[in-house]
Amino acid sequence: VSATGRGAADVLVDGETIAAVLAPGSTLLGHDLAASVDRVVDATGKYVVPGGVDAHTHMELPFGGTAASDTFETGTRAAAWGGTTTIIDFAVQRAGERVEDGLAAWHAKAAGSCAVDYGFHQIIGGVDEDSLAAMGWLVAEGITSYKLFMAYPGVFYADDAQILRAMQKAADLGLLTMMHAENGPAIDVLAAQLVAQGNTAPLFHGVARAWQLEEEATHRAIMLADVTGAPLYVVHVSAKQAVQQLAWARDAGKNVFGETCPQYLYLSLEEQLGAPGFDGAKWVCSTPLRSRAEGHQDHMWQALRTNDLQMVSTDHCPFCMKGQKELGLGDFRAIPNGIGSVEHRMDLMYQGVVTGEISLERWVEITSTTPARMFGLYGRKGVVAPGADADLVVYDPSGHTSIGIGATHHMNMDHSAWEGFEVDGHVDVVMSRGEVLVDPDGYHGRPGHGRYLRRDLSQYLV
Ligand code: URP
Numbered sequence: 472v473s474a475t476g477r478g479a480a481d482v483l484v485d486g487e488t489i490a491a492v493l494a495p496g497s498t499l500l501g502h503d504l505a506a507s508v509d510r511v512v513d514a515t516g517k518y519v520v521p522g523g524v525d526a527h528t529h530m531e532l533p534f535g536g537t538a539a540s541d542t543f544e545t546g547t548r549a550a551a552w553g554g555t556t557t558i559i560d561f562a563v564q565r566a567g568e569r570v571e572d573g574l575a576a577w578h579a580k581a582a583g584s585c586a587v588d589y590g591f592h593q594i595i596g597g598v599d600e601d602s603l604a605a606m607g608w609l610v611a612e613g614i615t616s617y618k619l620f621m622a623y624p625g626v627f628y629a630d631d632a633q634i635l636r637a638m639q640k641a642a643d644l645g646l647l648t649m650m651h652a653e654n655g656p657a658i659d660v661l662a663a664q665l666v667a668q669g670n671t672a673p674l675f676h677g678v679a680r681a682w683q684l685e686e687e688a689t690h691r692a693i694m695l696a697d698v699t700g701a702p703l704y705v706v707h708v709s710a711k712q713a714v715q716q717l718a719w720a721r722d723a724g725k726n727v728f729g730e731t732c733p734q735y736l737y738l739s740l741e742e743q744l745g746a747p748g749f750d751g752a753k754w755v756c757s758t759p760l761r762s763r764a765e766g767h768q769d770h771m772w773q774a775l776r777t778n779d780l781q782m783v784s785t786d787h788c789p790f791c792m793k794g795q796k797e798l799g800l801g802d803f804r805a806i807p808n809g810i811g812s813v814e815h816r817m818d819l820m821y822q823g824v825v826t827g828e829i830s831l832e833r834w835v836e837i838t839s840t841t842p843a844r845m846f847g848l849y850g851r852k853g854v855v856a857p858g859a860d861a862d863l864v865v866y867d868p869s870g871h872t873s874i875g876i877g878a879t880h881h882m883n884m885d886h887s888a889w890e891g892f893e894v895d896g897h898v899d900v901v902m903s904r905g906e907v908l909v910d911p912d913g914y915h916g917r918p919g920h921g922r923y924l925r926r927d928l929s930q931y932l933v
């Protein structure tokens with residue numbers, strides 16, 4: 472199955488790459504194919520798809536005095552289990568820090584640890600003369616996208632002047648600007664008022680982060696990008712009104728793109744409201760879960776069909792309840808933001824095929840092909856074709872996957888945001904550059920197999 476169609480074929484892998492995609496029953500220089508190779512993976516009755524590309528993860532991200540609980544080792548192992556063979560993680564530069572040092576720290580965390588291939592985006596948490604000057608250097612390092620935050624004043628926040636200057640530079644260089652589009656200063660006022668009124672429970676995280684403040688920031692990001700001529704990629708979109716901004720901008724010919732995440736398709740504020748005690752903290756993430764009654768989830772699915780949203784990443788940012796999420800027991804503002812999903816994206820999105828929300832081909836497109844094209848990896852990743860890396864997933868549509876802590880969980884977390892989810896499909900075999908990482912016998916991956924990916928410029932620049 473590819474982003475453009477499906478058909479029966481044999482895939483011949485030679486070393487780390489795909490050598491040929493052949494009609495079933497083809498021979499190899501006159502020899503029977505199956506008799507001429509070292510190993511045959513029988514995928515009869517199953518789908519063979521390009522390995523998943525998760526373009527938004529945060530292994531070991533420092534946040535609110537703690538750090539995301541998956542290391543590059545545990546997080547990429549979980550990714551492999553779930554059929555994701557490439558991640559793009561976010562290296563962090565903070566205000567006052569050199570971009571070069573921020574990136575070096577992320578290389579040090581990931582080198583020798585990853586089970587699957589990895590690239591980096593660069594978070595620029597402090598836009599100043601130094602970090603602006605480093606943007607050209609990033610491209611040479613194979614980092615062709617960077618993220619700015621309109622949220623989190625005092626942590627990563629960029630004001631409009633800083634955003635404009637970074638976008639001007641990005642437009643010159645061909646860098647893709649990734650935007651966390653929420654109005655942080657306004658959110659912080661609302662959050663402080665809620666806490667002062669005694670509304671400290673996890674649910675109020677989502678109340679403070681109103682959809683109006685996502686819509687407004689999305690619009691502002693679009694217009695700032697438009698003034699500079701820079702392409703724009705809005706991360707973790709959860710409000711239907713933010714999607715409507717993207718759709719309007721695209722209809723007006725602007726070069727803007729949007730990503731959503733499985734949590735914004737499946738989970739809602741109502742579930743968080745119904746959770747006992749402090750359990751709602753499991754689902755504290757930013758942007759927040761939105762109200763199902765308001766129709767945000769249905770709108771995300773629709774936007775994936777109409778291409779108003781182009782792809783699905785996880786924003787994998789796991790924190791345990793014990794010692795981490797619990798930091799916010801008396802004040803939701805101290806709950807570290809994030810959900811862990813890197814293991815489940817391929818399955819959760821496949822369930823959208825089962826329920827008829829998206830086609831089989833669209834599943835491949837939004838989980839692998841478009842992420843590879845968007846972030847300069849296409850050709851090596853995102854496609855099953857001669858010359859591509861042999862990153863392959865055999866997916867069994869007659870299999871079944873039960874998600875939860877006692878079931879198929881490999882992420883370094885003491886709970887699952889996806890407890891009890893059932894998927895009518897199963898990741899059977901996962902191959903990364905010709906090495907089988909997962910098969911029905913279990914896990915065969917190892918830290919250090921995964922290599923750093925220098926990325927080309929986005930294919931979506933024009
Ligand atoms: O809640 C989230 N999304 N945590 C990770 C940081 C970010 O803004 O992507």
Ligand code: ZN
Pocket residue numbers: 651706707757758
């Ligand atoms: Zn963000």
Ligand code: ZN
Pocket residue numbers: 527529786788
């Ligand atoms: Zn993120």
